[in-house]
Amino acid sequence: xxxxxxxxxxxxxxxxxxxxxxxxxxxxxxxxxxxxxxxxxxxxxxxxxxxxxxxxxxxxxxxxxxxxxxxxxxxxxxxxxxxxxxxxxxxxxxxxxxxxxxxxxxxxxxxxxxxxxxxxxxxxxxxxxxxxxxxxxxxxxxxxxxxxxxxxxxxxxxxxxxxxxxxxxxxxxxxxxxxxxxxxxxxxxxxxxxxxxxxxxxxxxxxxxxxxxxxxxxxxxxxxxxxxxxxxxxxxxxxxxxxxxxxxxxxxxxxxxxxxxxxxxxxxxxxxxxxxxxxxxxxxxxxxxxxxxxxxxxxxxxxxxxxxxxxxxxxxxxxxxxxxxxxxxxxxxxxxxxxxxxxxxxxxxxxxxxxxxxxxxxxxxxxxxxxxxxxxxxxxxxxxxxxxxxxxxxxxxxxxxxxxxxxxxxxxxxxxxxxxxxxxxxxxxxxxxxxxxxxxxxxxxxxxxxxxxxxxxxxxxxxxxxxxxxxxxxxxxxxxxxxxxxxxxxxxxxxxxxxxxxxxxxxxxxxxx
Amino acid sequence: xxxxxxxxxxxxxxxxxxxxxxxxxxxxxxxxxxxxxxxxxxxxxxxxxxxxxxxxxxxxxxxxxxxxxxxxxxxxxxxxxxxxxxxxxxxxxxxxxxxxxxxxxxxxxxxxxxxxxxxxxxxxxxxxxxxxxxxxxxxxxxxxxxxxxxxxxxxxxxxxxxxxxxxxxxxxxxxxxxxxxxxxxxxxxxxxxxxxxxxxxxxxxxxxxxxxxxxxxxxxxxxxxxxxxxxxxxxxxxxxxxxxxxxxxxxxxxxxxxxxxxxxxxxxxxxxxxxxxxxxxxxxxxxxxxxxxxxxxxxxxxxxxxxxxxxxxxxxxxxxxxxxxxxxxxxxxxxxxxxxxxxxxxxxxxxxxxxxxxxxxxxxxxxxxxxxxxxxxxxxxxxxxxxxxxxxxxxxxxxxxxxxxxxxxxxxxxxxxxxxxxxxxxx
Numbered sequence: 001x002x003x004x005x006x007x008x009x010x011x012x013x014x015x016x017x018x019x020x021x022x023x024x025x026x027x028x029x030x031x032x033x034x035x036x037x038x039x040x041x042x043x044x045x046x047x048x049x050x051x052x053x054x055x056x057x058x059x060x061x062x063x064x065x066x067x068x069x070x071x072x073x074x075x076x077x078x079x080x081x082x083x084x085x086x087x088x089x090x091x092x093x094x095x096x097x098x099x100x101x102x103x104x105x106x107x108x109x110x111x112x113x114x115x116x117x118x119x120x121x122x123x124x125x126x127x128x129x130x131x132x133x134x135x136x137x138x139x140x141x142x143x144x145x146x147x148x149x150x151x152x153x154x155x156x157x158x159x160x161x162x163x164x165x166x167x168x169x170x171x172x173x174x175x176x177x178x179x180x181x182x183x184x185x186x187x188x189x190x191x192x193x194x195x196x197x198x199x200x201x202x203x204x205x206x207x208x209x210x211x212x213x214x215x216x217x218x219x220x221x222x223x224x225x226x227x228x229x230x231x232x233x234x235x236x237x238x239x240x241x242x243x244x245x246x247x248x249x250x251x252x253x254x255x256x257x258x259x260x261x262x263x264x265x266x267x268x269x270x271x272x273x274x275x276x277x278x279x280x281x282x283x284x285x286x287x288x289x290x291x292x293x294x295x296x297x298x299x300x301x302x303x304x305x306x307x308x309x310x311x312x313x314x315x316x317x318x319x320x321x322x323x324x325x326x327x328x329x330x331x332x333x334x335x336x337x338x339x340x341x342x343x344x345x346x347x348x349x350x351x352x353x354x355x356x357x358x359x360x361x362x363x364x365x366x367x368x369x370x371x372x373x374x375x376x377x378x379x380x381x382x383x384x385x386x387x388x389x390x391x392x393x394x395x396x397x398x399x400x401x402x403x404x405x406x407x408x409x410x411x412x413x414x415x416x417x418x419x420x421x422x423x424x425x426x427x428x429x430x431x432x433x434x435x436x437x438x439x440x441x442x443x444x445x446x447x448x449x450x451x452x453x454x455x456x457x458x459x460x461x462x463x464x465x466x467x468x469x470x471x472x473x474x475x476x477x478x479x480x481x482x483x484x485x486x487x488x489x490x491x492x493x494x495x496x497x498x499x500x501x502x503x504x505x506x507x508x509x510x511x512x513x
Numbered sequence: 514x515x516x517x518x519x520x521x522x523x524x525x526x527x528x529x530x531x532x533x534x535x536x537x538x539x540x541x542x543x544x545x546x547x548x549x550x551x552x553x554x555x556x557x558x559x560x561x562x563x564x565x566x567x568x569x570x571x572x573x574x575x576x577x578x579x580x581x582x583x584x585x586x587x588x589x590x591x592x593x594x595x596x597x598x599x600x601x602x603x604x605x606x607x608x609x610x611x612x613x614x615x616x617x618x619x620x621x622x623x624x625x626x627x628x629x630x631x632x633x634x635x636x637x638x639x640x641x642x643x644x645x646x647x648x649x650x651x652x653x654x655x656x657x658x659x660x661x662x663x664x665x666x667x668x669x670x671x672x673x674x675x676x677x678x679x680x681x682x683x684x685x686x687x688x689x690x691x692x693x694x695x696x697x698x699x700x701x702x703x704x705x706x707x708x709x710x711x712x713x714x715x716x717x718x719x720x721x722x723x724x725x726x727x728x729x730x731x732x733x734x735x736x737x738x739x740x741x742x743x744x745x746x747x748x749x750x751x752x753x754x755x756x757x758x759x760x761x762x763x764x765x766x767x768x769x770x771x772x773x774x775x776x777x778x779x780x781x782x783x784x785x786x787x788x789x790x791x792x793x794x795x796x797x798x799x800x801x802x803x804x805x806x807x808x809x810x811x812x813x814x815x816x817x818x819x820x821x822x823x824x825x826x827x828x829x830x831x832x833x834x835x836x837x838x839x840x841x842x843x844x845x846x847x848x849x850x851x852x853x854x855x856x857x858x859x860x861x862x863x864x865x866x867x868x869x870x871x872x873x874x875x876x877x878x879x880x881x882x883x884x885x886x887x888x889x890x891x892x893x894x895x896x897x898x899x900x901x902x903x904x905x906x907x908x909x910x911x912x913x914x915x916x917x918x919x920x921x922x923x924x925x926x927x928x929x930x931x932x933x934x935x936x937x938x939x940x
């Protein structure tokens with residue numbers, strides 16, 4: 001089964017070599033039933049990688065100063081040697097675009113191809129979140145559309161004006177997603193076609209809502225009691241796009257663009273552990289397979305293993321490199337353990353995972369990848385062995401106590417608790433404060449009221465006030481935010497603040513606008 | 514099955530972020546300008562022209578997003594347990610965020626403290642340095658002897674050099690000529706082809722062999738004739754014609770007058786040089802064609818070159834009028850005021866031979882000011898003003914628009930004063 005001649009021996013890569021490695025890896029990947037979009041592998045220089053970095057990896061993006069900031073930061077860090085650049089960036093599109101840096105050695109390129117072009121790619125294509133929430137074939141078109149639209153607005157209304165709206169939208173972009181409702185797919189062509197129509201229609205809707213024609217007394221009574229919105233709204237940007245009284249149609253479009261892009265990235269934020277773990281599992285498996293079949297040399301394998309172990313290294317909690325759990329490590333460990341439990345189950349595994357023990361590992365693995373997100377994936381598959389291997393332990397922190405308490409460790413009593421706690425930690429809806437629009441004073445001062453429902457009585461960070469200013473800018477009238485723990489009102493934010501005149505406060509508040 | 518495409522993108526533009534970078538610099542101009550101003554004062558004379566590292570406080574460029582703050586209760590799962598058991602209690606570290614909080618959301622707690630630092634290029638540095646500055650009262654002077662020309666497009670000609678060939682015009686002519694010369698033949702060719710075809714369609718026995726042969730011969734003859742027509746001919750060629758058009762020039766000359774007398778300490782001289790260097794860099798950057806005349810003086814004046822002006826160390830007494838006289842001589846000789854915009858900048862510590870100051874006023878008011886667009890005087894002294902300053906004040910009264918004077922006390926004044934002297938005035 002072993003070949004006599006490896007594909008290459010040196011560390012230099014060439015285009016024919018990359019193609020050859022890709023071909024072989026694709027063959028093996030197919031044996032493992034990895035189902036992928038076609039790959040578009042692009043070789044770029046380190047400068048281009050920095051460009052790609054600063055536009056969140058998007059091949060085209062609208063212009064905004066914050067991307068310039070990102071770029072300068074990356075450039076500075078890179079030039080001072082504070083950080084290496086990522087070896088690759090991969091984009092959830094069809095064809096799936098992967099950037100490879102020209103500085104990489106041949107083993108690195110092969111690793112990256114296995115990781116991005118077959119790992120991430122198959123994840124994008126088959127995970128249910130990506131399947132239902134994103135449309136890989138339309139994203140590039142949509143990005144081009146967004147870029148052109150923003151440029152058009154800049155020409156018509158001035159860079160400054162556009163920047164103000166985008167700044168405010170960016171501040172709220174985590175609140176621009178539908179968490180439960182499936183959004184309509186993104187499409188540039190439709191967007192363009194519907195745009196004008198929508199502009200007119202939307203303005204009409206808003207006007208309807210804010211109609212000031214007097215209403216007969218009896219009806220008025222009734223309406224003061226009915227709330228608007230009838231149900232609390234979690235998608236704040238959507239609510240603004242549809243209801244903000246003073247926005248121009250083009251400003252609504254900008255809100256929509258930011259919202260749509262945030263929605264597009266939402267699945268990625270929910271599947272970090274799964275996605276990186278999956279890609280790491282497959283680069284590891286595919287490279288080992290290449291080695292077993294004699295395609296690559298021992299030297300090649302050594303270099304690969306060194307990079308691999310750097311990628312999946314988890315510093316312990318007391319290391320100065322520690323910055324939380326490494327999603328690569330956690331994901332990789334879980335997938336690998338699924339395979340182990342299928343192939344060589346122990347008594348413990350039979351007790352904990354009776355459905356896995358002794359079944360076909362490929363079936364189990366694909367099922368795990370396709371049907372979960374981080375939270376449910378961990379809840380379902382984190383095994384006692386992985387908890388033991390990673391020496392996981394849970395620390396309880398109460399601000400009113402002077403001590404931390406260890407509530408669970410990797411032992412018989414702790415497994416279940418630890419697993420639930422870790423799963424909860426990856427639940428995006430508890431990771432991010434839960435803020436919803438609860439009321440708009442339609443007949444009065446048009447103030448919008450939001451409610452923050454505290455999770456474990458954790459307050460908002462100090463940015464909240466700043467973000468309220470941005471919300472105020474979009475909404476155009478007073479903004480109130482109440483932070484509530486259970487039924488107890490803990491803190492209220494008002495924009496403009498209650499003790500200042502509205503204009504003055506806004507001027508002071510927004511720096512450099 | 515090939516499912517992958519490998520594309521070499523390295524040759525594509527790498528400056529995709531240029532626009533965004535520009536936007537960022539625009540947004541934080543205030544900070545950058547401040548840093549540039551500070552840098553100018555710190556740098557040594559020889560070291561003016563390179564980029565600069567800019568720091569902006571992190572909080573100013575922070576993009577706010579809502580997240581969880583500190584407080585409340587939370588449980589965080591960490592890896593790498595060595596000694597803990599369930600139920601253990603650990604004292605919290607004193608003072609701020611400990612390890613525990615790092616887990617969930619590292620966005621603001623981790624960094625926060627450091628300034629945001631990045632580098633601007635030399636070009637950007639100078640741009641920020643000299644932004645909004647200009648030579649005042651610059652006008653285009655009409656010249657009898659025009660020395661400035663521009664080439665303007667002025668129609669087409671049928672003679673010229675090959676690099677001026679207008680391809681579209683030439684090909685259009687060639688096409689037209691070919692149509693004109695071959696029209697009759699091609700019409701006949703069409704006709705003949707029709708005849709031959711008709712004839713060939715007939716039954717073999719009914720064909721007129723002789724006529725057919727004639728037609729075919731004629732057809733061949735015509736076709737060679739058409740083929741012989743040259744595709745392009747000499748008289749098809751058209752050339753772009755350019756015309757030399759004289760333009761009024763805005764030639765300008767700057768006189769730099771520096772006092773190097775004994776009363777000027779090394780420190781004062783350094784400041785004067787620094788001022789002139791700034792001026793010189795500004796002129797070189799913003800005005801393509803500008804002449805600079807360097808004059809240094811103690812008791813007598815001397816025209817020197819750039820090198821000597823900035824680096825030589827000659828000293829003596831002080832007679833300021835010597836420099837003014839020399840300047841007015843040089844203007845007479847070389848820079849006729851109807852052809853040149855004339856500027857002057859003078860730096861001194863204010864010390865002068867007592868009898869000389871009225872003379873300076875005289876010279877300036879009567880023979881120099883009428884000729885120049887702008888005259889700026891800086892006095893570098895921490896002491897009280899002397900006769901020269903008061904003499905110059907009278908000049909300023911007479912020429913409030915074109916005469917400016919400022920005092921510099923320590924190096925940090927240089928750049929602000931420089932800016933003040935050359936600030937762009939809104940029209």
